[in-house]
Amino acid sequence: MLALEAAQAACSILLPYAIKKIMDAVALAQLLKVEVWNEVEPALWLFAGLNFGIVLFSRASGAMLVLLGPTLRLQVRRELFSYLQGHSQRYFLSHFAGSLANRISEVALGVANTLWTVLFDFWPLIITFSVSLVLMMGVNLQMALTLALWIAVYVLISFFLARRCRRYAQKYAAARSLVSGKIVDSVTNIQNAKLFARREYEQRYLEDYLLQEVNIARRTFWFMERIRWFQFVAAMILMLGIIGYALKIWSENAMTVSEFAMSASLSLMLIEQARGLSRRFLEFFEYTGNINDGVSRIIQSHEIMDHVDAQPLIVTHATIQFQQIDFSYVNGRPVFQSLNITIRSGEKIGLVGFSGSGKSTLFNLLLRLFEPQSGTILIDQQNIQAVTQESLRNSITMIPQDPILFHRSLLENIRYGRLNATDDEVIAAAQKAHAHEFIVASEAGYQTLVGERGVKLSGGQRQRITLARAILKNTSILLLDEATSALDSVTEHHIQDSLAYLMRDKTVMVIAHRLSTLSHLDRILVFQQGKIVEEGSHNQLLQRKGHYAQMWSMQAGGFLPQSEL
Structure with missing residues (x-):
C-alpha cells in the first residue's frame, strides 16, 4: 500500500511537468512552423499515462483499503x-460497562x-x-530552496x-465515554425510572454530564479553530509570496512561460x-x-494473572481449604x-449470617474473582493461585443469587454450561x-431470545435456566x-429433587437466607x-441456643424478614 500511494503521489506531482512539456512542444512547433501534433504527441502520451497511473494506483490502494480496513478494526x-476480559472483578466494579464498550470502539476507529x-x-x-x-x-534553485x-x-x-x-x-474522549456509560446505566435501570416516575429526573441527571461534554467539546474545537486560522493565513501568505517571486523571475527573463506555469502549479499544489x-x-x-484515553483505561495491569508456570487444576476429591485468609475490599x-x-x-x-458478613466474598475468593491480601486457598492440596x-x-459450578443471562436464545444460555x-x-x-415446560410454551421454544x-x-x-446450566x-x-x-x-418443592440430584457426590457450599433449606x-x-462464630449441624446449633438458634427462632416465628439474614 505504501508503494501504491507513493506511485500515485508521484504521478500527481508530475502532471505539471507533463503540462510544461506540452506547452514547450506547442511553442516549438509554432517557432519551427511544423505540424503541432508531431511535437505534442509524446507529451500528450506522458500526460495521459500519468492520469491513467493516478487512477490505477489510487483504485488499487482503495481495493487494499477495503480488504484491510475492516480487518484492522476487527483485530483491534x-x-x-x-x-x-482478563481484568479482575474489582476492575469491572469501578467502570461503566457502556463506557468500556465505547472506548473499545473509539480506540479501534482511532x-x-x-x-x-x-x-x-x-x-x-x-x-x-x-x-x-x-x-x-x-x-x-533559489526559489526551490525558499519554498x-x-x-x-x-x-x-x-x-x-x-x-x-x-x-x-483525550479529555473530550473521556467525557464522551462517561456520557455513554451514564446512558447505558440509565437504560439498564429503566424499570426503576418508570417505577419511581423519574423520567424527568433522569433527563436532568444526564443533562449535567451532557453539558460537561459540550463545554469540553467547545474548548477543544475552539483550540483547533485557532490553529486552522494560523494555517489558513500562513498558507495564503506563502501562496502570494511564491507567485510574486515566480513573476519577478519570469519578468527578468530567467524562466520561460512553461517553466513559470510548472513552477506556479507545483508551488500551489505543494x-x-x-x-x-x-x-x-x-x-x-x-x-x-x-x-490514549481508551488504552489508559483498558490496558491497565491485570490484578489477577496466571503464573508463567501455572498448571491446570486437577480435581480428584474436591477438598477445599482456606488457610489464614486476610481480605478487604477497596475501602480497606x-x-x-x-x-x-x-x-x-x-x-x-x-x-449463614447477616448481609455483609462475608458469605458471598468467600465464593468470590474461591473462584479467584478477587485475590486475598494474604493466605492460601487449596483445592485437593493445589494452591488456586x-x-x-x-x-x-471450569472445575466449579456456581448458581448466583441474581441470575443474569445473555441476550441470546434459551438454548444458548443453557448450553453455556457445557459448550x-x-x-x-x-x-x-x-x-x-x-x-x-415454560420453554416449550414460549413463542420460539428453545430459540426464544431472553x-x-x-x-x-x-x-x-x-x-431455573441458571439451574439447568449448572446441571x-x-x-x-x-x-x-x-x-x-x-x-x-x-x-421450589419440585426443584429440591433436582438440587438433591445435582448435589450428589459433590462438595457443596450453600448460602441461604431460609434456614430451613x-x-x-x-x-x-x-x-x-x-x-465464624458458630459451627455444627442444624440440630447441634439449635441445641447450643446461640446465634443460629436465635435466627431460627425469629425466622420461624416470623419476626425477622428473611432478607435481613
Missing part, C-alpha cells in the same frame, strides 16, 4: 476485548484513522515534496501546535498539500488522544482476618430444572448462592463480621 476490537492518515496523507506528502523539489530545482524552507517551518509550527490538541482530545497536512495533524492528534475495611476453613470431600456445608484461572472456574453439549443434553438439563440480562423472563424462570456443567464442586430464592413454593446439610457455618 478483538485484542482489546480479550485483554478486557487506530484505523491514524494508520490511514499516515498512509494516505503523510506518506504521499513526502513523495510529493521530494519530486516537486527536484523538478523546481531544475528551474530555479522548501518556508514549508518546513510552516509544517513544524503546525505540528507543535496540533500536538497540544491531543490533551484536549502549498495546498502542506495545508492539508496541517489539518491532518489536528485529526492525527485527535485520534491519538482518543486512543477488613472482611476476613486469619480465616481458616476446611471442607472435606463430598461435604455439604451451609453459610498456582493453577490456571480457566481450569479453576459441546448436544440439544438432547440441553433439553434433559432443562427438564431436571423444571424449565422445559432480552438483555434475561429481562423477558421472570425471576423464577431465570433461576449441564456438572462439576465436583458446587456453590449455591440463594439458588431458589426467586422460586415459588410449589416450584440448610437443615439437611452436613455442617453449617455462622458468620458474623467476617468471623
Whole structure:
C-alpha cells in the first residue's frame, strides 16, 4: 500500500511537468512552423499515462483499503476485548460497562484513522515534496530552496501546535465515554425510572454530564479553530509570496512561460498539500488522544494473572481449604482476618449470617474473582493461585443469587454450561430444572431470545435456566448462592429433587437466607463480621441456643424478614 500511494503521489506531482512539456512542444512547433501534433504527441502520451497511473494506483490502494480496513478494526476490537476480559472483578466494579464498550470502539476507529492518515496523507506528502523539489530545482534553485524552507517551518509550527490538541482530545474522549456509560446505566435501570416516575429526573441527571461534554467539546474545537486560522493565513501568505517571486523571475527573463506555469502549479499544489497536512495533524492528534484515553483505561495491569508456570487444576476429591485468609475490599475495611476453613470431600456445608458478613466474598475468593491480601486457598492440596484461572472456574459450578443471562436464545444460555453439549443434553438439563415446560410454551421454544440480562423472563424462570446450566456443567464442586430464592413454593418443592440430584457426590457450599433449606446439610457455618462464630449441624446449633438458634427462632416465628439474614 505504501508503494501504491507513493506511485500515485508521484504521478500527481508530475502532471505539471507533463503540462510544461506540452506547452514547450506547442511553442516549438509554432517557432519551427511544423505540424503541432508531431511535437505534442509524446507529451500528450506522458500526460495521459500519468492520469491513467493516478487512477490505477489510487483504485488499487482503495481495493487494499477495503480488504484491510475492516480487518484492522476487527483485530483491534478483538485484542482489546480479550485483554478486557482478563481484568479482575474489582476492575469491572469501578467502570461503566457502556463506557468500556465505547472506548473499545473509539480506540479501534482511532487506530484505523491514524494508520490511514499516515498512509494516505503523510506518506504521499513526502513523495510529493521530494519530486516537486527536484523538478523546481531544475528551474530555479533559489526559489526551490525558499519554498522548501518556508514549508518546513510552516509544517513544524503546525505540528507543535496540533500536538497540544491531543490533551484536549483525550479529555473530550473521556467525557464522551462517561456520557455513554451514564446512558447505558440509565437504560439498564429503566424499570426503576418508570417505577419511581423519574423520567424527568433522569433527563436532568444526564443533562449535567451532557453539558460537561459540550463545554469540553467547545474548548477543544475552539483550540483547533485557532490553529486552522494560523494555517489558513500562513498558507495564503506563502501562496502570494511564491507567485510574486515566480513573476519577478519570469519578468527578468530567467524562466520561460512553461517553466513559470510548472513552477506556479507545483508551488500551489505543494502549498495546498502542506495545508492539508496541517489539518491532518489536528485529526492525527485527535485520534491519538482518543486512543490514549481508551488504552489508559483498558490496558491497565491485570490484578489477577496466571503464573508463567501455572498448571491446570486437577480435581480428584474436591477438598477445599482456606488457610489464614486476610481480605478487604477497596475501602480497606477488613472482611476476613486469619480465616481458616476446611471442607472435606463430598461435604455439604451451609453459610449463614447477616448481609455483609462475608458469605458471598468467600465464593468470590474461591473462584479467584478477587485475590486475598494474604493466605492460601487449596483445592485437593493445589494452591488456586498456582493453577490456571480457566481450569479453576471450569472445575466449579456456581448458581448466583441474581441470575443474569445473555441476550441470546434459551438454548444458548443453557448450553453455556457445557459448550459441546448436544440439544438432547440441553433439553434433559432443562427438564431436571423444571424449565422445559415454560420453554416449550414460549413463542420460539428453545430459540426464544431472553432480552438483555434475561429481562423477558421472570425471576423464577431465570433461576431455573441458571439451574439447568449448572446441571449441564456438572462439576465436583458446587456453590449455591440463594439458588431458589426467586422460586415459588410449589416450584421450589419440585426443584429440591433436582438440587438433591445435582448435589450428589459433590462438595457443596450453600448460602441461604431460609434456614430451613440448610437443615439437611452436613455442617453449617455462622458468620458474623467476617468471623465464624458458630459451627455444627442444624440440630447441634439449635441445641447450643446461640446465634443460629436465635435466627431460627425469629425466622420461624416470623419476626425477622428473611432478607435481613
